[in-house]
Amino acid sequence: MNRIARVLLCLVFINAVIGKFGGFADTAGAIAAKGLPLAPALVVASMLLMAAGSALVMSGWRSRLGAVLLLIFLIPTTLLFHGNAGDGAERIQLLKNLSIMAGLLLVIEQDDA
Numbered sequence: 001m002n003r004i005a006r007v008l009l010c011l012v013f014i015n016a017v018i019g020k021f022g023g024f025a026d027t028a029g030a031i032a033a034k035g036l037p038l039a040p041a042l043v044v045a046s047m048l049l050m051a052a053g054s055a056l057v058m059s060g061w062r063s064r065l066g067a068v069l070l071l072i073f074l075i076p077t078t079l080l081f082h083g084n085a086g087d088g089a090e091r092i093q094l095l096k097n098l099s100i101m102a103g104l105l106l107v108i109e110q111d112d113a
Contacts, residue, residue, distance in 0.1 A: 002110075003060065009103045010054035013070060017050050034080055049073040057107055067107040074101060 020027050024043055031039040049069045056066025074097055082093040 003058075005103075006058050006060065006063065006107065009100065009107070010058050010070075012100065013050040013054045013073075017047050017054075020047050030081070036080075046073050046077070057104075063110075064108050067104040071101060071104050074104070 020043060024040075027043050028039040031042050036042060050073055053066040053069030053073065056062045057070065058066075078094060078097040078101075082090050082097055084090040085094055
C-alpha cells in the first residue's frame, strides 16, 4: 500500500513535468509575469525538482530527499501562484497543494522503505 500511495502522491508532479515540456514558453511567461528573473531557468529547475523528487519518492530510495525536493518546488509555487484564497479556483489549488504538502511531510516522517 505504501508504494501505491507514493505513486499516487507523485502523479500530479509527473503530469506537471510532461505539461511543462509542451507549455514551456507559457510557463516561463507566467513566471516572468510575477516579476521573477530568469524565468526559463526557473522552469527547468522546477522540472528537475519535480522529476527527481518524484522518482525518489516513488522508488522508496532516498524518499525523504525526494519529498524535500518536491516541497522546495511546491512551497514557493503555492505562495506565488495560489496564495489568493479569496478566488474560488485559487483556493482549490491552494488546498490541493496544502494536502500534497501533508502527504510529503508524511513521507519525510516515515522510515525509508
